[in-house]
Amino acid sequence: MGGKVTCTLGEVKNRGDFIIYWGGNPAECHPRHFTKYALMPKSKFLPNGRKDRTVVLVDIRPTKSAKAADIFLQVRPGKDFELITILRAMIKDQKISAEAVAETGVTLEQCTDLVARMKKAKFGCVFFGMGLSMTRGKHMNSAALLTLAAEMNAFTKFVAMPMRGHGNVTGADVVMRWQTGYPFGITFNRGYPRYNPGEFSTVDVLVRGDADAAFIIGADPGATMPQPAIDHLARIPTIVLDPHITHTSKLSRVHITTAVAGISAPGTAYRMDEIPLPLKPALKSPYPTDEEVVRRIKESIAKKPFWMPDGAQMIAAQV
Amino acid sequence: MSKIILRLKEQPTVPLEAEVLSPDTFADLSNDEIRSKIVYHGKRQRRVDDFFDVEGERSDDLELHGNLHRVRWIGRGMSRGRITVHGSVGMHLGAYMKGGEIEVHGNASDWIGAEMRRGLIRVHGNGGGQIGAGYRGSLKGMRNGTIIVDGSAGLEVGMRMRRGTIVIGGPAKDFTGLQMKGGTIVLLSGAEIRTGAWMIRGTIISLVPLQILPTFSYACQYTPDFLKVYSRQLQQLGITLPCDPADGAYELYSGDASVPGKGEVLVWNSA
Secondary structure (H helix, E strand, O other), X not given: OOOOOOOOHHHHHHHOOEEEEEOOOHHHHOOOHHHHHHOOOOOOOOOXXXXXXXXXXXXXXXXXXXXXXXXXXXXXXXXXXXXXXXHHHHHOOOOOOHHHHHOOOOOHHHHHHHHHHHHHOOEXXXXXXXXXXXXXXXXXXXXXXXXXXXXXOOOOEEEEEEOOOOOOHHHHHHHHXXXXXXXXXXXXXXXXXXXXXXXXXXXXXXXXXXXOOEEEEOOOHHHHOOHHHHHHHHHOOEEEEEOOXXXXXXXXXXXXXXXXXXXXXXXXXXXXXXXXXXEOOOOOOOOOOHHHHHHHHHHHHHOOOOOOOOOOOOOOOOO | OOOEEEEEOOOOOOOEEOXXXXXXXXXXXXXXXXXXXXXXXXXXXXEXXXXXXXXXXXXXXXXXXXXXOOEEOOOOOOOOOEEEEEOOEOOOOOOOOOOOEEEEEOOOOOOOOOOXXXXXXXXXXXXXXXXXXXXXXXXXXOOOOEEEEOOOEOOOOXXXXXXXXXXXXXXXXXXXXXXXXXXXXXXXXXXXXXXXOOOOEEEEEEOOOOOOOOOXXXXXXXXXXXXXXXXXXXXXXXXXXXXXXXXXXXXXXXXXXXXXOOEEEEEEEEO
């Protein structure tokens, strides 16, 4: 199970003739997405632009994006997983009773129509937002949609992609992936990377109080995380690298002001389809870049003796 | 054979990874050797006696005392003997175990008996999530053995389990039996939503009504014969399953059609 079937936004622009948005509101949250990549552009295989595309929006209430969509399906809150699971069954021609489907807030006819359109499409693309990935079920909701997209490839080309926000969050995932093999929720305490979201992911570690120090770069968990996690951040020595004063920097012991990436610091940012883009600074900043601060911290740590007591010995064989 | 008794004397400030706390490791060791075994306190290597008072030696019967909620991987991969814990334990209790017995008088955290192959784990308090589950990226959870939790349980109980039995006394949370490939989960107090999601095979038995996923279909009402065998087996562990047709019957729901799978969810319906 699992895995991500994905593509670049260039492919969506040139080939994507069937677009589904699930639990997101790109009209307001990704304002350039419709015009640059997904809906409007005229392209090689879609010469008529918007007319060549079918757009479906699945959400719990009609948003501004609903006006841009051809079909709007209003799913009952917390029933996304059930609806995706029904769709997974229906693409395999399994019989589902109309009453069971109606529980999700969508009718059987709407589902049958959606499945027929999905199978008829030449290149389908599912974009999903926080309305799916951050509601009850969390990672399993995303997993369900990714599995649906993967299974649709038995009939036609289909991809799925999360609608990422907040600057360079994709970059953090991508870099962790090529360095360690895992995107997030990693521990290095044994000297090699181990992956277990729920055990090593930031929120869980902080809520349980398992960390005795925190080093935060370009993020503001003090504004977004649950209260027990914030309380723990205030209890332990927290170091923040950020250009601005944030909720997190206010509760931290050390706040190092850094240059703003993309405006006064160069670097690489990853677009939501994992394409690396170079950033060229337009202004000069009196502050050091994040990279420079981290490098200087690393150099001063390197001068200390190695932390393993008996030299370089790591753990012996695993079970 | 005498017991080895470990008493927690210093509460770890960060998780303590102590897979050495296992009968297989300690069975042939003297008291001094046990004390000098290495545990991982965060990234630091420490000795067992930095955290525990150790009594006894050369035994495969371990007794642990104290609030061990930050101590992880107790009994990892153990194949024989017995661990008794008086207090709570941290994650990965008895993960990968191949035999023997673990008893906890207290609560346990996530990943109890993850990917275990044989043996018995009994938790008298509450359990966490992912009981008997398969680790992320792994195709199979527990392959055999028995896990009994008297209290409640968290998310994804028995995720991708292949064989074996899990009994949960209290209520379980969402996604019980997620992607199950076989085995049995008994829910004495039911579960929250999405029970049996994406199950391929296996049996989930609930003694209280469940919210059934729309991809499961009602088949019939009956009392399967195999339940009598299960009931007799579980009776030895102090768990009673109703299986007398005079008392009622089980509603059988089969699914999950999205896979499509042949799993069964049996919900007790008393007469």
